[in-house]
Amino acid sequence: VNDRSTAVSPSSAADPRLPLVQFVERPGIIDLGWGHPDPALLPVEQLRLAADRVLAQYGADALNYGHAAGPGPFREWVAERLAAIDARGPEPASIVASAGNSQALDQVVSLLASPGDIVLVEDPTYHLAVRILRDHPVELVPIPADERGLDTDVLGDTLDSLRRAGRRVRLLYTVPTFHNPTGVSLAPERRHALVRLASRDGFTIIEDDAYRELSYDGPAPRSLWSIAPDGLVVRLVSFAKSLAPGLRVGAIVADAPFARRVADSGVLDSGGGISHFASLVVAECGRSGIYGTNVERLCGAYRDRRDALVASLKRVLGPAASFIQPAGGYFVWVTLRGIDARALLATAEALGTSFVPGEVFHLAQGSMTSLRLAFSRYAPAALAEAAERLGHAAESTRV
Amino acid sequence: VNDRSTAVSPSSAADPRLPLVQFVERPGIIDLGWGHPDPALLPVEQLRLAADRVLAQYGADALNYGHAAGPGPFREWVAERLAAIDARGPEPASIVASAGNSQALDQVVSLLASPGDIVLVEDPTYHLAVRILRDHPVELVPIPADERGLDTDVLGDTLDSLRRAGRRVRLLYTVPTFHNPTGVSLAPERRHALVRLASRDGFTIIEDDAYRELSYDGPAPRSLWSIAPDGLVVRLVSFAKSLAPGLRVGAIVADAPFARRVADSGVLDSGGGISHFASLVVAECGRSGIYGTNVERLCGAYRDRRDALVASLKRVLGPAASFIQPAGGYFVWVTLRGIDARALLATAEALGTSFVPGEVFHLAQGSMTSLRLAFSRYAPAALAEAAERLGHAAESTRV
Numbered sequence: 010v011n012d013r014s015t016a017v018s019p020s021s022a023a024d025p026r027l028p029l030v031q032f033v034e035r036p037g038i039i040d041l042g043w044g045h046p047d048p049a050l051l052p053v054e055q056l057r058l059a060a061d062r063v064l065a066q067y068g069a070d071a072l073n074y075g076h077a078a079g080p081g082p083f084r085e086w087v088a089e090r091l092a093a094i095d096a097r098g099p100e101p102a103s104i105v106a107s108a109g110n111s112q113a114l115d116q117v118v119s120l121l122a123s124p125g126d127i128v129l130v131e132d133p134t135y136h137l138a139v140r141i142l143r144d145h146p147v148e149l150v151p152i153p154a155d156e157r158g159l160d161t162d163v164l165g166d167t168l169d170s171l172r173r174a175g176r177r178v179r180l181l182y183t184v185p186t187f188h189n190p191t192g193v194s195l196a197p198e199r200r201h202a203l204v205r206l207a208s209r210d211g212f213t214i215i216e217d218d219a220y221r222e223l224s225y226d227g228p229a230p231r232s233l234w235s236i237a238p239d240g241l242v243v244r245l246v247s248f249a250k251s252l253a254p255g256l257r258v259g260a261i262v263a264d265a266p267f268a269r270r271v272a273d274s275g276v277l278d279s280g281g282g283i284s285h286f287a288s289l290v291v292a293e294c295g296r297s298g299i300y301g302t303n304v305e306r307l308c309g310a311y312r313d314r315r316d317a318l319v320a321s322l323k324r325v326l327g328p329a330a331s332f333i334q335p336a337g338g339y340f341v342w343v344t345l346r347g348i349d350a351r352a353l354l355a356t357a358e359a360l361g362t363s364f365v366p367g368e369v370f371h372l373a374q375g376s377m378t379s380l381r382l383a384f385s386r387y388a389p390a391a392l393a394e395a396a397e398r399l400g401h402a403a404e405s406t407r408v
Numbered sequence: 409v410n411d412r413s414t415a416v417s418p419s420s421a422a423d424p425r426l427p428l429v430q431f432v433e434r435p436g437i438i439d440l441g442w443g444h445p446d447p448a449l450l451p452v453e454q455l456r457l458a459a460d461r462v463l464a465q466y467g468a469d470a471l472n473y474g475h476a477a478g479p480g481p482f483r484e485w486v487a488e489r490l491a492a493i494d495a496r497g498p499e500p501a502s503i504v505a506s507a508g509n510s511q512a513l514d515q516v517v518s519l520l521a522s523p524g525d526i527v528l529v530e531d532p533t534y535h536l537a538v539r540i541l542r543d544h545p546v547e548l549v550p551i552p553a554d555e556r557g558l559d560t561d562v563l564g565d566t567l568d569s570l571r572r573a574g575r576r577v578r579l580l581y582t583v584p585t586f587h588n589p590t591g592v593s594l595a596p597e598r599r600h601a602l603v604r605l606a607s608r609d610g611f612t613i614i615e616d617d618a619y620r621e622l623s624y625d626g627p628a629p630r631s632l633w634s635i636a637p638d639g640l641v642v643r644l645v646s647f648a649k650s651l652a653p654g655l656r657v658g659a660i661v662a663d664a665p666f667a668r669r670v671a672d673s674g675v676l677d678s679g680g681g682i683s684h685f686a687s688l689v690v691a692e693c694g695r696s697g698i699y700g701t702n703v704e705r706l707c708g709a710y711r712d713r714r715d716a717l718v719a720s721l722k723r724v725l726g727p728a729a730s731f732i733q734p735a736g737g738y739f740v741w742v743t744l745r746g747i748d749a750r751a752l753l754a755t756a757e758a759l760g761t762s763f764v765p766g767e768v769f770h771l772a773q774g775s776m777t778s779l780r781l782a783f784s785r786y787a788p789a790a791l792a793e794a795a796e797r798l799g800h801a802a803e804s805t806r807v
């Protein structure tokens with residue numbers, strides 16, 4: 010679950026070779042549009058060791074058709090890890106390996122939604138999740154979110170009117186912890202309210218929990234999964250942010266009956282698990298301690314980056330903008346005063362920085378004055394420089 | 409694209425650990441039910457070297473969000489390889505990396521089929537592809553196949569009556585080369601007839617080309633993709649059979665507009681390519697020659713296995729059965745005379761061998777006298793022993 014990719018197209022004229030990665034380097038631009046990890050923070054050598062060890066330990070079993078729900082060592086390690094970083098942990102039998110949260114979201118929607126069903130989404134929300142949802146014949150209904158996350162009062166009202174209209178709400182997709190794009194975490198009382206409403210109205214919550222490991226100010230909030238009765242929440246856990254996105258490994262965490270249902274889907278039954286070798290590599294990182302050490306290192310580095318960006322933004326934007334300091338994840342959400350974000354973007358790019366305008370994350374008409382800044386890909390000095398450029402751009406854009 | 413997995417459940421009582429792989433060992437049984445490679449034939453050390461080299465060469469770029477269509481080196485190598493093993497090759501721009509043919513089939517159906525659309529399938533066909541198709545809100549219509557593959561005369565008649573009934577045929581799924589379960593390849597004139605009908609009636613052919621590399625008696629037949637106009641055939645290419653299923657890497661091959669459409673789907677845009685690191689490992693195997701050497705070695709080994717099984721079947725079954733000698737792939741399809749395959753299975757298992765009864769591969773009522781034998785997982789001596797046991801079982805089952 011990453012970022013901006015639809016916003017920028019690589020120029021094949023500039024480089025005749027086909028692209029290797031998604032990120033498109035634009036000379037002279039510090040591009041805070043991309044929700045990608047800094048290449049310098051990816052544990053290349055540790056993953057080489059882990060891949061070696063997996064092949065030494067499991068031999069051909071690491072390369073054959075894997076168990077449909079994911080290899081046992083992976084499910085066992087994920088269960089242990091989630092127990093350590095959340096209020097309660099799942100049984101291994103409630104866990105199915107995925108090829109990352111994007112694939113997992115696609116599969117869960119395929120399994121749970123019928124044509125014409127309503128899927129509720131936060132507004133603003135992760136725009137590429139919206140694209141995945143729109144690849145299915147469902148109807149999306151936005152629920153507004155504020156600085157405490159999804160507005161559960163509006164959600165309750167919306168559910169009431171949909172029920173009166175005879176419409177079936179099947180799913181609600183949410184990023185309740187260190188939200189993309191806002192960085193906000195859903196307030197504790199709203200977490201409970203959301204779970205109560207799902208229980209009352211019989212819809213399933215898809216909890217995209219991609220950012221939990223990247224928590225900078227103490228433990229992350231309890232997951233929705235951990236406070237809900239069995240069967241109400243399908244939680245998508247990713248190792249893209251905490252280890253490496255290119256491995257394409259995540260996990261679907263629900264209850265044992267749903268895990269069996271996912272594992273029994275045609276794709277996993279036929280293919281033998283969606284990420285067999287790569288998920289063994291992730292499990293080996295977990296078992297050997299590489300994973301835990303890496304998460305600590307990432308949290309330290311990203312905390313510094315967040316602090317650098319936030320401090321610079323405060324200094325350069327002053328009263329021209331407000332923003333929420335995120336306690337985790339990749340993003341700072343900025344709301345401008347009297348400046349259109351699209352106009353600011355044009356000026357900012359001319360001055361050597363970039364971002365994603367907030368309207369991209371809104372389902373229908375959205376705020377024209379907000380924007381998302383990712384602090385994941387650049388070191389503190391570059392972030393401070395980007396903030397300076399943004400400040401200059403804001404000054405010259407203000408009317 | 410593998411096999412029997414729905415037929416056997418692992419006993420968690422026997423082994424308290426969660427399963428690692430899909431194959432379930434049953435002591436004393438030579439199980440020809442599984443369309444899996446022999447673990448002894450998987451190139452463990454070569455893949456370790458390839459993974460090492462990928463991380464040394466590309467560093468963090470091998471682990472970050474990959475280009476949505478797959479990494480350039482992978483698409484370039486697949487284009488070269490397909491040009492070498494088929495009548496014509498695609499441009500790299502017509503290729504998108506997949507996580508194997510099961511994931512690719514699921515995605516292509518999601519993109520192309522609307523609720524209520526008709527999807528035509530061969531009968532018999534790969535039963536787990538049917539499960540993938542049934543995870544979508546489409547209607548499956550079987551078209552009979554014989555020893556020359558899909559019966560294109562019946563297909564023409566079926567298309568005519570569907571058209572008269574005002575029904576929309578959107579897709580046809582076929583394994584035209586070294587078919588699962590029959591081992592048959594679609595006859596050349598029928599390949600052309602199929603392409604003409606698709607062109608006339610405006611449906612897309614999904615060509616599951618998982619077995620092309622495993623060709624034992626000369627070159628494999630030209631792919632449907634290679635003889636069709638652009639845009640008519642979406643071909644699914646797999647490296648599960650020619651390298652290692654656990655890597656979960658394949659490719660979707662169509663034309664450039666369709667490849668862009670696949671790469672632009674929500675899942676690939678968000679996740680950054682579905683198999684970034686693993687597809688770089690496959691490309692490195694290709695570039696370094698590991699892949700070509702491995703395919704030659706596999707063809708030699710599987711040819712010996714096919715020959716051993718076929719020779720033994722001839723000797724032990726005699727006039728009790730007929731079968732078609734496959735020119736490639738994993739399977740021999742046996743048709744019994746006057747013996748019910750389910751009854752034979754019970755006796756065969758008591759005598760220490762097993763298989764998948766043919767009815768599993770039929771959409772509706774199927775032949776009760778056919779069965780599928782996989783020769784991929786066992787060495788020639790074990791295959792000869794399995795055939796002996798099957799012969800004894802047939803003798804005691806005959807009425």
